Amino acid sequence: MSEARSEASVGNAATFDTHPGADAGVTPESPLQWSRVQGRVTEEGGAAEQIRVVERPFLGHLVLRGGAITLDEAVRAELGVSLPGKPLGLVLDAEGSRSVQWVSPDEWLVIVPAGEEFELENRLRARLGDAHFAIVNVGGGQTLLELSGEKARELLMKSVTYDVHEHGLPVGKAVGTVFAKTSVVLRRPSEERFELVVRRSFADYCVRWLRDAGREYGLRVESASP
Amino acid sequence: MFHIFCPYCQEYREEEEFHPSGQAHLVRPADPASVSDEEWGDYLFFRDNPRGIHHEMWVHRLGCRKFFNITRDTATYEILETYRMGEQPSITAANAEVRREQGVQTADGGWQTVGAQPENSRLNEETPS
Numbered sequence: 001m002s003e004a005r006s007e008a009s010v011g012n013a014a015t016f017d018t019h020p021g022a023d024a025g026v027t028p029e030s031p032l033q034w035s036r037v038q039g040r041v042t043e044e045g046g047a048a049e050q051i052r053v054v055e056r057p058f059l060g061h062l063v064l065r066g067g068a069i070t071l072d073e074a075v076r077a078e079l080g081v082s083l084p085g086k087p088l089g090l091v092l093d094a095e096g097s098r099s100v101q102w103v104s105p106d107e108w109l110v111i112v113p114a115g116e117e118f119e120l121e122n123r124l125r126a127r128l129g130d131a132h133f134a135i136v137n138v139g140g141g142q143t144l145l146e147l148s149g150e151k152a153r154e155l156l157m158k159s160v161t162y163d164v165h166e167h168g169l170p171v172g173k174a175v176g177t178v179f180a181k182t183s184v185v186l187r188r189p190s191e192e193r194f195e196l197v198v199r200r201s202f203a204d205y206c207v208r209w210l211r212d213a214g215r216e217y218g219l220r221v222e223s224a225s226p
Numbered sequence: 227m228f229h230i231f232c233p234y235c236q237e238y239r240e241e242e243e244f245h246p247s248g249q250a251h252l253v254r255p256a257d258p259a260s261v262s263d264e265e266w267g268d269y270l271f272f273r274d275n276p277r278g279i280h281h282e283m284w285v286h287r288l289g290c291r292k293f294f295n296i297t298r299d300t301a302t303y304e305i306l307e308t309y310r311m312g313e314q315p316s317i318t319a320a321n322a323e324v325r326r327e328q329g330v331q332t333a334d335g336g337w338q339t340v341g342a343q344p345e346n347s348r349l350n351e352e353t354p355s
């Protein structure tokens with residue numbers, strides 16, 4: 001990608017592409033790079049285990065702050081999904097690859113496929129104009145782990161204080177809570193899957209916890225290629 | 227372990243997700259330059275330490291990260307209600323006994339007192355000590 005495309009100025013904000021691609025000469029490393037070096041993470045695929053943990057690295061994470069009505073209009077226009085208005089709501093687009101999550105009464109987390117967040121941020125900024133809002137690209141600070149398998153819920157029961165039973169965490173709900181001794185965002189995007197959004201600096205800790213807690217079931221941690 | 231109703235997340239969460247942040251409803255003098263040293267010192271350093279009803283701020287630091295208020299009995303540790311920033315408590319030291327008997331509901335339907343939580347009757351049963 002060229003210089004011109006990886007930086008922009010929208011309104012009074014300067015934005016830049018945090019995923020400039022291979023041409024930029026920077027090789028991105030996932031937050032699980034150290035875990036990988038230590039042999040705690042394998043490539044995607046392989047024998048079926050009872051629990052599968054897959055890292056989805058380099059996704060675009062944007063935090064939107066502002067009034068619900070203003071942001072809802074912009075997000076619906078640019079992303080095609082409406083902002084979850086109810087506390088703890090999680091909304092996915094038809095494809096299931098873009099999501100908007102309620103974080104607090106004036107804060108939402110948007111996760112989109114790698115590379116889309118730069119354009120999305122610019123489009124949202126242009127559309128929101130002079131409205132009172134903030135958009136922060138937090139993709140470098142956190143990563144997403146997907147948990148699936150029949151014992152995934154049991155694993156979570158040992159790891160979080162939150163009630164992960166169907167009535168506590170139905171599909172379409174996302175909560176911030178305590179995981180082991182750190183904080184995570186725990187999401188339920190579909191029947192088969194849980195998601196953990198973990199801080200970059202705690203990613204290896206979380207993986208080590210998951211591997212230890214999942215030993216009795218059989219667990220493999222994989223990282224999807226970006 | 228407290229089970230605290232977050233008025234923003236609108237559900238009960240474990241105490242581990244929260245952190246207490248001191249006395250609530252402190253008002254900063256509008257014009258600090260014109261108050262006496264004593265008044266300013268009072269505002270900065272002196273806090274109530276009542277036996278009984280206390281209004282205090284807590285923050286849901288691992289959840290929505292919002293500050294809110296709790297009315298708590300410092301003698302029994304019982305949490306009587308939780309309410310958002312900017313709202314006033316419905317239970318105060320003056321009306322505590324009456325309200326405790328009636329049961330109390332916060333503005334958004336979040337019940338937080340023994341004998342007044344409708345959705346889970348098990349939590350309402352006081353365990354004999």
Ligand SMILES: [Zn+2]
Nearest residue numbers: 232235286290
């Ligand atoms: Zn909360």
